[in-house]
Amino acid sequence: MKPSRARAPHPGQRKALDRSVKSTLFCPRCDFLGRFSMGRPSPDTKQILIDTALALIWMSSYGSVSVDDICKAAGVKKGSFYHFFPSKVDLAVAAMEHSYHEVKPLYDTIFSPDTPPLKRFERMMEVVIEKQTETLEKYGRVCGCSDTSLGCEMAGLEERIRVKFEELASRKKRYYENALRDMVAEGTLPPDTDVKAKAHEIFAYLLGQMTLARIQNDLNLLKRDLRPGLLGLLGLQDKAGSAA
Structure with a gap:
């Protein structure tokens, strides 16, 4: 069809x-x-x-x-x-790939093996809020994740966009998986943690939070909910609360 x-x-x-x-x-x-x-x-x-x-x-x-x-x-x-x-779809796919390569050096820095694994996730949350703040100031609204917005709109209509989104998502989730493995190795997470499943949960949660902030055009949602929600996924909400 x-x-x-x-x-x-x-x-x-x-x-x-x-x-x-x-x-x-x-x-x-x-x-x-x-x-x-x-x-x-x-x-x-x-x-x-x-x-x-x-x-x-x-x-x-x-x-x-x-x-x-x-x-x-x-x-x-x-x-x-x-x-x-050849088409707007070809441009969109190229733009998605380019966007990933623009942020890859930042991912490499945030998720450096030299950084304690929990600190990697904490820094990632800080950067998400920083970047969304920049786009709010630049465009006058919360923009969320460009790949997610494009994927939600077009993945059911353009297979190449869906495939590219999945490809880029897999690359990003590998950073999470490596950090989670290090958390298991240091004893922060249980030894039976399914790191692939947990990385997917974190990825889905992050995109969901950014999408909700875009829909409601409210950056305060991210500032209020992103950190406690992600720590909750890691089973660390009590530790975060006691540290505060």
Whole structure:
């Protein structure tokens, strides 16, 4: 069965998207002025399209952002878009992969084996709140996780987006698994802990909290609930309470 096309945004969404396009044109992440030359598209054009798509889709949704919107915000002709990407889906998948590689160095630092395993999770929670605070200040709303928002919207319609989401999720959960194994080794967690299942629980909880904060546009939900909930999943809520 052929997937149905996403419906066009209603007038209110259209106005909000137009504001998003205008803000993206002046966004430090997407400041493209003067980076183009006549003739064959510059290699920079591909990265500009990826950055623009990430910003626009994160601020609104995949379905409400058209190829025309992306090209307009990026200052790129549609022919240049299709020079690099056969479709919007191809651009979305490339943007998801790029987004992961942008945060991978941060994951490597947070989950360094030299850091005590519980501290890795604590630092991860701090960084989540820091990053969501940055996007709130930049875009005027809580944006949550870009991959999760895209996956929730399109995984049932575009198999490549679903597969890419699963692939990136597996990479991130490996960091959690390694930290959990170290917690078992040091005796913080029981020796029979299923680290793969526990890593999946933590991953699902984290995405759920960010999605709820996005839906309610309330960063205080993360500040209030993220730490105690995650420590609860680790069975450490009593220790955290006594430490406080």
